Amino acid sequence: MVELVSDPLKLYELKTRKSKVLFEEASSYMPFGVSSNYRCFEPYPIYLKRGKGSKVWDVDGNEYTDYILGFGALEVGHAHPRIVEEIRNATEESTILGFEYEKTIELAKIIRNRYNVDMVRFSSTGTEATMHAIRIARAYTKRKKIIKFEGHYHGSHDQVLLNINPMKKESRVPSSLGIPEEVLVNTLVAEWNNYESVEKLVKAHPNDIAAIIMEPVAMNMGLILPEKDFLKGIFDLAKEYNFLVIFDEVKTGGKFYSGAAGYYGLKPDLITLAKSIAGGLPLSVIGGRKEVMSVIGPGSTAHGGTFNANPLSIRVALVTLKEILTQQALYKISTLSEKLQKGYEDIADDLDIDLTVVRWGPSGMIYFSEKAPKNYKEFMKLDFQTWFSYFYYMIYRDILPMAGFNEQWTISIAHTEDDIIDHIEKAEEAIKVAKNEKLNLDLFEAF
Numbered sequence: 001m002v003e004l005v006s007d008p009l010k011l012y013e014l015k016t017r018k019s020k021v022l023f024e025e026a027s028s029y030m031p032f033g034v035s036s037n038y039r040c041f042e043p044y045p046i047y048l049k050r051g052k053g054s055k056v057w058d059v060d061g062n063e064y065t066d067y068i069l070g071f072g073a074l075e076v077g078h079a080h081p082r083i084v085e086e087i088r089n090a091t092e093e094s095t096i097l098g099f100e101y102e103k104t105i106e107l108a109k110i111i112r113n114r115y116n117v118d119m120v121r122f123s124s125t126g127t128e129a130t131m132h133a134i135r136i137a138r139a140y141t142k143r144k145k146i147i148k149f150e151g152h153y154h155g156s157h158d159q160v161l162l163n164i165n166p167m168k169k170e171s172r173v174p175s176s177l178g179i180p181e182e183v184l185v186n187t188l189v190a191e192w193n194n195y196e197s198v199e200k201l202v203k204a205h206p207n208d209i210a211a212i213i214m215e216p217v218a219m220n221m222g223l224i225l226p227e228k229d230f231l232k233g234i235f236d237l238a239k240e241y242n243f244l245v246i247f248d249e250v251k252t253g254g255k256f257y258s259g260a261a262g263y264y265g266l267k268p269d270l271i272t273l274a275k276s277i278a279g280g281l282p283l284s285v286i287g288g289r290k291e292v293m294s295v296i297g298p299g300s301t302a303h304g305g306t307f308n309a310n311p312l313s314i315r316v317a318l319v320t321l322k323e324i325l326t327q328q329a330l331y332k333i334s335t336l337s338e339k340l341q342k343g344y345e346d347i348a349d350d351l352d353i354d355l356t357v358v359r360w361g362p363s364g365m366i367y368f369s370e371k372a373p374k375n376y377k378e379f380m381k382l383d384f385q386t387w388f389s390y391f392y393y394m395i396y397r398d399i400l401p402m403a404g405f406n407e408q409w410t411i412s413i414a415h416t417e418d419d420i421i422d423h424i425e426k427a428e429e430a431i432k433v434a435k436n437e438k439l440n441l442d443l444f445e446a447f
């Protein structure tokens with residue numbers, strides 16, 4: 001007799017047998033078989049072969065509609081023909097020149113106008129950009145301490161690896177081994193959407209805060225918007241106590257035409273951009289006020305990198321920002337995202353289940369809860385057992401809905417109305433299964 005399998009995790013395993021074999025092989029050569037802890041996955045990750053448009057294909061031959069999009073880095077979709085063409089042309093003329101590349105100036109001007117900053121410097125990853133932004137803020141203010149928020153992620157450098165996804169109850173939880181306490185002494189942690197928590201830290205160190213760094217829309221604990229006037233309150237505090245505001249727009253920068261700063265009509269002292277701005281190639285930006293950026297230079301404040309502003313990334317970023325991620329394109333993907341949100345809300349009504357959707361432009365997240373969390377502590381109280389069941393069932397039904405419990409969906413310009421209709425149909429099935437079949441997986445911090 002054939003046994004009917006309904007456990008979403010078993011269904012995942014039945015579908016991805018070759019990935020399991022590769023994972024076992026990879027684990028002999030790479031810790032956990034992956035190249036980034038964020039790709040660790042229970043019971044093993046899917047190994048992909050290729051992508052095109054909104055689809056990706058794995059080693060078992062499964063085709064998935066991709067809403068992960070390289071953790072939001074691929075709003076242009078996979079293998080966009082114009083980007084493929086530009087990469088071909090660019091590589092024929094060298095991928096690294098050592099001196100400055102002429103087209104970098106055009107990109108600097110575009111970023112300056114689009115993101116309302118006076119000056120920019122380019123690096124390759126989001127991690128580098130936030131690391132440099134913090135150094136610049138310290139050099140400018142001649143102060144040591146920074147404030148970050150619990151649940152916010154700013155990359156994999158020591159001073160920001162604190163309280164990212166703490167599973168422990170302590171108030172200060174380093175997010176990695178190997179970081180000396182002395183390094184973290186100058187990193188203070190506040191609670192998102194809690195103005196008093198920021199004010200308290202500032203008043204305790206009135207002359208020591210160099211900067212506050214934040215994801216202006218929190219996108220590493222699901223998706224949590226800032227409450228009304230919260231950001232404005234922080235800007236006022238920064239003015240009063242002479243510290244800088246850094247918007248880490250590595251994720252948010254690609255969601256709206258001028259990022260979160262433009263969306264909320266604010267002008268931070270420094271911003272960082274990465275992910276989607278270079279159409280899937282590694283490029284990051286530190287941008288900000290002229291006075292602040294001017295501390296960078298030989299003999300003063302360090303900023304360097306062999307691959308910084310390499311011709312390949314610069315050319316693809318120019319194509320991405322000028323031709324692909326236009327105002328109209330971003331409007332279109334937001335509209336599709338709104339349809340997806342509506343689809344989930346209808347499912348919640350039809351199935352009479354507590355489900356809340358939070359959406360910001362082309363990205364959104366579903367919570368199995370009556371209301372949306374407003375900070376990390378509320379986020380961690382959510383029902384993840386139902387979420388995991390929904391998540392693995394979606395993958396079984398060929399949809400990669402988001403990268404994990406603390407991520408969100410992203411819609412690319414390659415997604416279609418049919419993709420969304422298909423997503424909603426499968427989500428209804430997945431949520432019906434999840435109502436009855438919970439998955440009790442351990443949450444772990446993928447730092």
Ligand SMILES: Cc1ncc(COP(=O)(O)O)c(C=O)c1O
Pocket residue numbers: 071124125126127128130153154155156215220248249250251274275
């Ligand atoms: C808000 C934010 N900042 C910084 C980073 C680090 O970027 P990267 O992975 O390119 O180093 C990330 C990565 O997910 C991020 O989400």
